[in-house]
Structures are given as C-alpha cells and as structure tokens.
Amino acid sequence: MTDTRPLDPPSPFIERWASKLSGELVEPRRALDVAMGRGRHAVVLAATGFRVFGVDINPDAVRDAVGHATSRGLIVRGWCADLTVSPLPSSHFELVVVTRYLQRDLCAALAETLKPGGILLYETFTEAQRTRGRGPTSPDHLLRPGELPALFGELDALFYEEETDPADDALARLAARRRWSPS
Numbered sequence: 001m002t003d004t005r006p007l008d009p010p011s012p013f014i015e016r017w018a019s020k021l022s023g024e025l026v027e028p029r030r031a032l033d034v035a036m037g038r039g040r041h042a043v044v045l046a047a048t049g050f051r052v053f054g055v056d057i058n059p060d061a062v063r064d065a066v067g068h069a070t071s072r073g074l075i076v077r078g079w080c081a082d083l084t085v086s087p088l089p090s091s092h093f094e095l096v097v098v099t100r101y102l103q104r105d106l107c108a109a110l111a112e113t114l115k116p117g118g119i120l121l122y123e124t125f126t127e128a129q130r131t132r133g134r135g136p137t138s139p140d141h142l143l144r145p146g147e148l149p150a151l152f153g154e155l156d157a158l159f160y161e162e163e164t165d166p167a168d169d170a171l172a173r174l175a176a177r178r179r180w181s182p183s
Contacts, residue, residue, distance in 0.1 A: 011123055018095075021119055026117075033054040034106075035056055037058075051077075054079075055079055097122075098123070102124045102125070125142050132170060149174055159174070160172070160173065
C-alpha cells in the first residue's frame with residue numbers, strides 16, 4: 001500500500017533546473033533520481049517531461065514514489081538497489097539528480113552514468129548544518145567547504161553555491177555538465 005501522506009516540497013533548485021533543462025536536453029531525456037525517497041523530485045522531473053528512473057535502497061520508498069507518480073498520472077520507473085553493489089549503466093542518462101544524500105565513493109559512477117553533454121544536479125548538506133541543530137551531524141554525510149565541485153572535477157560546473165543563511169539548511173548546490181567526448 002502506498003503511503004498517502006503528502007510529499008515534502010521539492011527543492012526550488014531542482015524545480016528551477018528541471019524546468020530549464022526539460023527544453024534543452026535532447027530526447028529521450030532520461031533522468032535518474034538517486035536516493036529518491038518517496039519521490040518528491042521524481043514527480044517534478046516526470047511532470048516536466050523527463051522519462052524518470054528512480055533508485056533507492058528502501059523498497060517501501062520506491063513503492064511510494066511510483067505510487068505518488070501514478071496518482072498524478074505520471075510514470076516513474078523505480079527500482080530498489082544498493083548502488084555500491086549494483087552498478088549504474090555507463091553513458092545512459094541526460095540528467096542525474098541527487099538531493100540530501102552523500103556517498104562520496106559513488107560520485108565517479110554518477111558522473112559516468114551521464115551521457116556526454118548530460119547534466120548533474122546535486123544538493124546536499126555541508127558541515128555548517130551542525131550549527132543548525134537539525135539534520136545530519138556525521139562527517140560522512142556533510143560536505144567540507146568547496147568539496148562538492150571537487151568530487152565532480154571531471155564535469156564542467158555550470159552553477160555552484162553554498163547556502164550561508166543561518167535560518168536555512170546549510171546546503172551546497174551544483175549543476176555540472178559531462179564533457180562531450182572527442183570525435
């Protein structure tokens with residue numbers, strides 16, 4: 001049974017970029033939502049015209065995400081997997097989205113699963129989140145200042161920022177493009 005609680009609001013960063021990219025990226029516009037949870041971003045991607053695939057290690061989350069999309073007349077193809085043991089396909093997606101999740105040893109695979117010219121949208125917590133009194137506190141789940149673009153050095157950064165307003169969550173945001181392969 002699908003969890004019928006409303007989805008958390010999507011990230012404005014992801015909404016803006018998904019809308020912008022839906023008209024720029026070439027068909028088939030496949031998008032991968034990594035650690036998709038209950039599907040708040042998978043639904044946004046599907047609503048903006050992407051062919052959406054979502055992966056999460058939690059089978060209940062995958063079921064809920066697919067159910068939330070279906071209830072809106074959208075399609076999200078979800079699968080349950082641990083990406084440390086189930087590799088992503090190479091050069092397959094035009095867009096990869098990751099939010100509020102950090103697994104440093106997965107970064108190379110995320111870059112590699114992008115097609116040449118494909119875009120990565122990544123938003124997650126920085127060490128400054130510890131001062132907020134909520135959210136993750138382990139250094140395994142928090143980025144050091146300037147770390148996110150360095151984790152994806154083989155991609156060309158289109159946009160990068162770190163949130164510094166103490167009233168908000170401390171987040172780093174990156175939009176980056178995989179370079180075109182030489183002919």
